[in-house]
Amino acid sequence: MIKWFSLGFWELIARLILRNRIIILCGIVFITILLALQWKNVKFTQTEANLIPADDKVNVDYDHFLKNFGEEGNLIVIATKDPKLFTPKVFKAWSTLMEKIKSDKEVSLVISVDNLQQLVKNDSLQAFELKPFVNAEKVNDAAYLSQLKSDFFNKLPFYDGLLFNKKTEAVRSAIYLDKKIVNTKARKDYVLHKFIPEIDKFYKETGIKPHVSGMPYIRTLNAKTITDEIGLFIGAALLVTSLIFFYFFRSFRATLTSLLIVIIGVMWSFGIMGGMGYEITVLTALVPTLVIVIGIPNCIFFINKYHQEYHKHANKAKALQRVITKTGTATLMTNLTTAVGFATFIITNNALLEEFGVVTTINILAIYTLSLLIIPIFFSYFPPPIPRHLNHLERKSLTSFFNWIINTVKYRRFSVYVTSVILLVFGIIGIYEIKISGSLIEDMPKKTEFFDDIRFFEKEFDGVMPLEIMINTKKPNGAMKLTNLKRMEELQETITEIPELSKPLSIVNVAKSFKQAYYNGNPEFYELPSSQEEAFLLPYIKNSLKNTKDNQLKSYITDDGSIARMTAFIKDENGEKMEAIESQIRAKVDKIFPSPKYEVIITGKASVFQKGTKYLLDNLLSSLLFAFALTGGLVAIMFRSFKMVLVSIIPNLLPLLMTAGLMGFLGIPLKPSTLLVFGIAFGMSVDDTLRFLAQYRLELGRNNWKIKKAVFATFEDSGISMFYTSIVLFFGFSVFMLSSFGGTVALGGLVSITLCFGMLSNLVLLPSLVLTLNKTLANQQEFIEPTIDILEHSDEEVDELERKKN
Structure with a gap:
């Protein structure tokens, strides 16, 4: 042989x-x-490491979501619980920090208490206008800032869970990077050489160390x-x-x-x-x-x-x-x-x-x-x-x-x-006895400052890992119809009852804020319009979305109004429960959004x-x-x-x-x-x-x-x-x-x-x-x-x- x-x-x-x-x-x-x-x-x-083949349905669904609403991982959040935020010196430094960040070409939008816009009714244009929430001429007045703090936590229910935690009075700002740089070296250069130095400068000036998180920051x-x-x-x-x-x-x-x-x-x-x-x-x-x-x-x-x-x-x-x-x-x-x-x-x-x-x-x-x-x-x-x-x-x-x-x-x-x-x-x-981990951050360095910040946001804002739900009504402007808004509200109530998830945000919240604005900002009217109110509110809503170029609210509905987006956040420690959570949501979805009339995709980085x-x-x-x-x-x-x-x-x-x-x-x-x-x-x-x-x-x-x-x-x-x-x-x-x-x-x-x-x-x-x-x-x-x-x-x-x- x-x-x-x-x-x-x-x-x-x-x-x-x-x-x-x-x-x-x-x-x-x-x-x-x-x-x-x-x-x-x-x-x-x-x-990030994507462990699923590109042609797998999980990735196909996620790519479909990105095609309609763009990169979800472009949000950086900055937060503090320090009560000195609403004092003249610190508030001015915070405003300066946000203005500097907003001026960077890598940033597309900054939403913060100092530059917050609130909806105001304009009857002559039959539209809602965005006007500053803060009077810049009065920010040196301590009494005004004290009242501003009260109004911020009590009169803006739309931003509860998004920009503030009413129970703990934690306040955060949302910074949306240009989606084109999120997966490029430019993101790393911006975070390391522009963003972090500005945060350090604020810390030296005020003695307040902000908590920073968000996928671009964590990834970098x-x-x-x-x-x-x-x-x-x-x-x-x-x-x-x-x-x-x-x-x-x-x-x-x-x-x-x-x-x-x-x-x-x-x-x-x-x-x-x-x-x-x-x-x-x-x-x-x-x-x-x-x-x-x-x-x-x-x-x-x-x-x-x-x-x-x-x-x-x-x-x-x-x-x-x-x-x-x-x-x-x-x-x-x-x-x-x-x-x-x-x-x-x-x-x-x-x-x-x-x-x-x-x-x-x-x-x-x-x-x-x-x-x-x-x-x-x-x-x-x-x-x-x-x-x-x-x-x-x-x-x-x-x-x-x-x-x-x-x-x-x-x-x-x-x-x-x-x-x-x-x-x-x-x-x-x-x-x-072995368990399967669904944690995105479990392997990250636990002795670092940015890991502590992740835990801060999980405690104060129920996490930073997004769970996305995309609802396709298959009809132009179908997502804005009152019947579908009520269906989405019912789904949001189910999500709110799931302890592992944060309060969801969607076009439902936008519609509620429009009704509140129509009634001159009274928070008691933060609810969906009735069928009678829908007729005279609808022109205001359509004109507002059409005329506002950089409105962050448009991130929750496609241009033709047929597809709506609902976002909730999950604490990373609950990643192993993701399958059970999705099953619970899917059971509700199948009941209120029957196929083939509707198509509902549950996705997001945490799920993927x-x-x-x-x-x-x-x-x-x-x-x-x-x-x-x-x-x-x-x-x-x-x-x-x-x-x-x-x-x-x-x-x-x-x-x-x-x-x-x-x-x-x-x-x-x-x-x-x-x-x-x-x-x-x-x-x-x-x-x-x-x-x-x-x-x-x-x-x-x-x-x-x-x-x-x-x-x-x-x-x-x-x-x-x-x-x-x-x-x-x-x-x-x-x-x-x-x-x-x-x-x-x-x-x-x-x-x-x-x-x-x-x-x-x-x-x-x-x-x-x-x-x-x-x-x-x-x-x-x-x-x-x-x-x-x-x-x-x-x-x-x-x-x-x-x-x-x-």
């Missing part, structure tokens, strides 16, 4: 690498320069924090992995070589993203650090194998050649399985995850190639390792650890299985995000099953044995179930960041499984097909590398716990824990299963001659090849 990646193939590769060292190094330098030229194309994303500061943390992660990963590496090998040359490899890998990762036109998102921002964390174990494996070979025969050239010829396919396959773990994100039908999967897969193969080329070439120029560099192969603490593992596998396999079953039950029970999380969960579970199937298929092809498939899957499935159970018991919800844990951890943990099984099969041949001897010989050869790489991966992923983002902390911590479980599972449960399930396997001819040869080839095989060559 023809074997793929045969010994002769890798012997050829070894000759090519070691005989063309200068050319290869120049080629690496050239590629690095080319990719460095692509750095200028690396940009940070200006939009959130993105800035992510960008700042990229350097932190890279630096921390380099420091931690290099210290661990040096502790293991006690060699500056080996440590610096490994650092150089991963630094080049990081440079390539940015160049690849730039060259492919991918933006840096909350996921792709992790790629450079992943390159370091994954690259260092590759270096460990190659350098440890070099030391083992040199320790045998003290021939440097022979050791370097055999690093490649004996381990070529094994290291390639383990890197491919890691890449497969990340590549599963490509099949999720989501652009964000697809890009992350593509970039990580390419970079994993790139860092493997760099390790394969640079380590043999550099060490060919270095002096041979000295005894201090080889002492780690016989370190007493490591020897004691492996003696414990060997004794456990030899004499306590039943205890291993009992413990595994207990842990399996623990994981399954915990899985039932929650549905995106659920979509991501369904797709990642599917992709994880695909990864299991792919790995099982690879093992089946390599070993032609169903037993070996079970042996390879079980030790990697158990750590995932344990981690899931731990999440349930600790109250860690399933969300985009924690969902990624399982695909990443599986792709990396299965490396050790394949490495162990490959070496085990080789040892069977060396030890006359005696299973126990082969298993324990495998520990001697591959155990150290498995242990070293697992430790590096554990601490490497732990650097993500330095993040201020809850999601990144959870990702780093959970992957680290899963990999730790995976290491113990591969070192204890895996050999136990091999000993139990493979009692008859060693005699099977198909096991002896697999389709794909992934072995670390024996000295005898290499010697035989060299004799034939000579």
